[in-house]
Amino acid sequence: MKTARTQVKRVPKRGHYDSETVYSVLDAGLICHVGFAVEGQPFVIPTAYGRMDNRLFIHGASASRMLKSLQQGIEVCVTVTLLDGLVLARSAMHHSMNYRSVVLFGTAELVSEREDKWQALYAFTEHVMPGRWAETREPNEQELRATTVLALPIDEASAKIRTGPPVDDAADYELPHWAGVIPLNVRAGDPIVDPQLTKGIAVPEHVERYLKLGN
Template sequence: MKTLAVTKINKIRNAKRASYDENTIHTILDQGLIAHVAFSHDGDPICLPMVYGRIDDKIYIHGAKATRMFKQLKQGIPACLNVTLVDGLVLARSAFHHSMNFRSVNIHGTAHLVEDEDEKYDALVAITDHMMPGRWDECRDMTKKEANATSVIALTIEQAAAKCRSGMPVDDDEDYALDHWAGIVPITTQFGEAINDDQLRDGIPVSPSIEKITGPTR
């Protein structure tokens, strides 16, 4: 089990909620769906939500070559990526002690353009299958035109930390005797029933990867 070094960049102030364990970081990344990617563009801060995929210690994102973000990131610049899973609202007896139960990861690294064709292909598979495991093999092959129009950016995990909170609210001692409700409201994410595209030809069943998590279409 690898533990990442603690630096001034990734150090979390509340040590009780911090983890630098690589397995913990990877687990949160693998369970998330959206990453927020931050970088500087002409001196201005930019933060964008992106789908992503992970292979070992690299996070991959993709998009159109013409977008401002990819023109900037492909040059090889520092970037920060965050993935957060929210597990519940933590409601205390005072508004001051309200919080959330969550699991999050912050990653710092240098973003660069993926130019190797094999790595680019593997990254696109990873991104697609991160969204829906097994989906890549259920789609038609990507055309050369589509591949040429797509940029893939790799962000190597150079510095990272996980931050998590769990458990009940922590109120001031004297507040526990008050007649104000306190506790947790859980938050769960689930997949709904799959809905056929209006232009889907008759007789085409839902793909196995989708049926596995949603059940049959309606």
């Protein structure tokens, strides 16, 4: 639902509040920025994340200041941004960017049950690289104990999306300046083999599939 915190005020027609749109942006991203304040000091920390159903997961070492702080039930703001293009207008003041973004508000919950933590780490790994979990050593008990996993319900969130060409003032369309969009995207390069990889191990199918989808 749209709330006072999530309502897009600047160019409100670009705001989206449905779960499908919000999920699509979260699922396409890899890095989120977690904003919170401790004793009046604001922090914004970039970190990887994963999503399962209506929850967004972040994780890290149990000694992490961010994770220890968020467990106390303080308010948190998480953002994800995907940059799709540079929008070059005739007027310097109308330059923009095409993007997809999500802003999420709420309080994080500690994932303490072993099975729930396991599922969260699975979701995290599969978000980073689909198909990877089955091709790795699963976490052992010591690693599980040393890792804190937090879940943030995706209940109060909005997406904001800009697409299309520049929007100039009517009087500027006749100016002799080039205008248009330069598309931007993240492309996967050729895999770089670990120097200590055992000989004879080929690039796995899920990595090959990822390379094809990304290019």
